Amino acid sequence: MNAGLSRLPLALLISVALLAACLALRIADPEPVARLRLSAFDTYLRAAPRQVDPSFPVRIVAIDEASLAAVGQWPWPRTRLADLVSKLVSAGAASVTFDMVFAEPDRLSPEVLLRTLMDDAGQAAAIASLGRLSSNDARLAAAIDGAPVVLGVAGNSNVTSKIAPYPGAVSFAGDDPLMFVHSFAGGVQNLPNLTKAARGIGAVNWLPSSDQVLRRIPLLVSIGGAVYPSLALEALRVGTKQSTIFIKSSGGSGVEALGQKTGIESIRVGETVLPSDGRGELWLKFAPGDPRRTISALSVLDGTVKSGDIKSRHIIIGATATGLLDLRATPLEPAVPGVEIHAQALEQMLAGDHLLRPAYATGAEIAFLIVIGALVAWLIERSGAVVAAIAGLVSIAFIILLSWLAYSRAGLLFDPVYPSLSVALLYFGVSLTSFIKSEIQRAEIRSAFGHYVAAPLVEELARNRDKLKLGGETREITLLFADVRGFSKISEGLRADELIRFVNRLFTPLTDVILGHNGTIDKFMGDAVMAFWNAPVHDANHASNACRAALAMLDRLAALNDALKAEAVAAGVPFMPVRMGIGLNTGECVVGNVGSPQRFDYSVLGDVVNVAARFEEATKTFGARIVVGERTAAQAPQFAFLELGSVTPRGKDRPENVFALLGDEIYAASEAFLDVRNAHVAFLAARQGGEPRRTEEALAACMRVAPEDMVTYYRNCASEKIAT
Structure with a gap:
């Protein structure tokens, strides 16, 4: 690993890695990420849908169940549709749009019936008069001709046939919109006479999201290399008596977007300007379904419809009967008739209440993620997980609030979900790093204090680091000093390496004894060892544990002497037994980390330490191997003590009684x-x-x-x- 990287904190490296992963995932924008974003927009739309215009400028003339029951099964003869168009135009409709494509001749037309019946020669004379009647398609074309009627066409990538040229005009500024819009190799169109009679044609295509929910419609599509408007957009043009659709694409304002072709920016019909995403799509801001928007085709045909419901309204004719299966899912409803999608799109165009995902939205979301993610990671490292969690929650609440305000006040769509989830992921990821770091620190505590403190105490320290306070605290401590008698004479006959091995061999079992009785080793001083009890972890039986450890140390020393004697006999050299004096004392001490920030020792300070050392020296005077102070003896009365006399420690005026420790409670009894x-x-x-x-x-x-x-x-x- 690079030396510079190796010096960086682990949390920082992981934070950068997680942040980079979140950014890469957002830029790649796979389906799960996009679906999260769309689900947030759906939630906003359900919370605050577009308000219905009570005048209902767009009306659906529905081929509904009542109409089918009265007129007959679908498709109806086109004479019926011609009658429907005539009545709507007579009632003053601003536009009449068919959400359907009349690609084949009417099967109920007289000429079609004639060809069918002519197969029976016996009926030829009876039906010859049918050939003199006008076709149903011609009668529909006659009704359409001169009226503000829009017919549908359908782009289809499975066919290559071109369709009739668009009857209106398309003008664009900037990049060619064909570079950006959804493209179809060919299409399906209406019969030529119907196409020629219609004032406009519009694409009925829509492209739902991968979850099959319709949220956007293409305002423009390419069919066979030519631009065509959507059905709703063409209804707007024809209904407002406009001739041209104006398209502004990237570069259309004379300013290049850093040399990038960002797509279509807006579409204008007359005074109506429609915001568009780069591909010429309109985000639909649905209004709740309202039965007043729909008029039964039967009421138009039988003349019972109110003229005020038609006059100056944009009429869209389409199927709503459930059996006709023209249903679509929207963020508000699991299934609505397809004709209502076109109607709602046209209503939205007329109301000017739009939704827009601005071109800079992705960049803004990524910038927010970088800033807030870096802040959370920094706070975890500097201030801890709690402060970082508060900052992260505040940030998430802020982006959700900002996103909601942008939607509700300006109709702008900013994704609150992915940035929030990314910040949460970053928090948990860096927190996991801090947890791992904490575990490493615990392991370091176990490793460091494992040389001085018993294993159970090390585990308790690892669980509760507060028990290992920096600085000092006053606590009652039991001290142990142990010193080898005649060490200088022993060391005289040993080489340096032999002396080290001897000292290690001596203190290894003694260390095990101290740690095994919950003691803490303060230091080794040549041929002496200093240990204490009741720190850093509380030990209610510190005096008893210290006494028990002192007795066990003498047992281990006896075992060592037996081994050394056997080795001396085997080697034919004189045996010199190892003897030790031990002093124990209990009293108030200051215990904690002593030293400097660069180097410190966990140790004890106070007169009790000096007195314990004096008791160890007193073993030479009294001839007892373990000399114990009166407070230690008082706190461990179950042991076998004999009073020896008194000792006056250096710097003290009052003598202290001392006792010889001869054995444990079993021997004492x-x-x-x-x-x-x-x-x-x-x-x-x-x-x-x-x-x-x-x-x-x-x-x-x-x-x-x-x-x-x-x-x-x-x-x-x-x-x-x-x-x-």
Whole structure:
């Protein structure tokens, strides 16, 4: 790895990686990401749909169930449709648009019936008169001719046949719109006489999203290399008596968008300007369905419709009967008739209440993601997960609010979902990094304190780092000092490497004993070790654990001496036993990290430390291997203690009583120890009473029952090396 990268914090590297992944995913915009965005827009639309114009400038003349029941099955004879057109035009409709394509001759036309019946020669004379009647298609063309009627055409990529030229005019500024619009190789058109009679033709195509929900319609399409308007856009042109559709594409304002061809910007018909995305699509801002928008075709045909419902209205004729299966899904409804999509699109054009996803939306969302994502990552690293979570939640709330305000106030569509999810992912990703980092720190604590503290205490420290306070705190501590007797003489006969191996061999089992009894090793000082209990983790039995550890250390030392003796005998060299003095003391200390920020030790400070060291030195005077202060003895009364006398520590005026620790609670309850204790108490009483003969007899009694640890003490008392 590059040396510069290796110095960067892990959280920063992961933050950058996650942020880059989120940005790459957003730029690639796969289907799941796009669907999230669309679901947010659907939610907004359901919360605040377009308001219905109560005047209903667009009306649907529906081929509904009632019409089918009265007129007959669909498709109707085109004479019926001609009658429908005539009545609508007579009632003053601004435009009449068919949401259908009349690509084949009417099967009910007289000439079609004639060809069918002519197969039966016996009926020829009876039906010859049919040939003199006008075709149904001609009668429909006659009704359409001169009227503001728009017919539908359908682009189809599976055919290559071209359709009739667009009867209106298309003018564009900037890049050719054919570069951007949805393209079809060919199309399906109406019969030539109908096409010639119609004032306009518009594409009925729509392109739903991958979830089959219709959210946009193409305002323009390319069929066979020519531009055609959508059915709703053509209805607008014809209904407002305009001749030309104006298209503004990238570069149309005389300013290049950094040399990029960003697509179609807007489409204008007369005074109506329609915002468009780059591909010439119009986002539909649906209004709730309203039955007042729909008029039954039957009411037009039988003359029962109110003239006011038709006059100056844009009429779209289409099927709404469920059996005709012309249904589409929208963000507001799971199934609506296709004709209503065209009607709603035309209503939206007339109302001017549009939705637009601006060209800069993606860039703005990406910029927000970069800024907020970087802020959250930085806050996690600098201020912790809680502050970062608050900042992230505030940021997510801000983008949702901003997105909603943009929709509700200006009709602009900004994606609130993906940036929010990305910030959340970044937060959880970096938090996971912090968690991993915390676990690494715990592992470091285990590794570092595992050399000094018992494994259960290390685990507790790892779970609760607050128990390892920086600085110091006052706490009652039990101290242990242990020193090897005659170490200088032992080391004289050893080489440097042999001396290191000997010291390690000596202190390894002693370390195991201390740690195994919940102790903390402060330091090794040559041939001595200092340890303490009740820090950094609380230990209610610190005095007892320290006493038990001291006894176990002597047991381990005895085992080591046995091994060394066997080795000396095998090597034919003199054996020199290793002896040790141990001092224990309990009292208030300051415990914590002592040193500088660059280098510190977890240690204890206070008079109790010095007194414990003085007790260890006192083992030489008293001849006992473990000398314990009175507070330690008082907190571990179940152990086998014998009072030795008093010691005045350096810098102290008051002497402190000290005790020899001879064994644990099992030995303390034994008859052997009871004999020793009774003899020892009698000896102390005689000595304090100043009775030499009685003292001598009591001392002799003590020597008869004394354990090995006390033999030297009684001998020193007999020789008056220990003052009374």
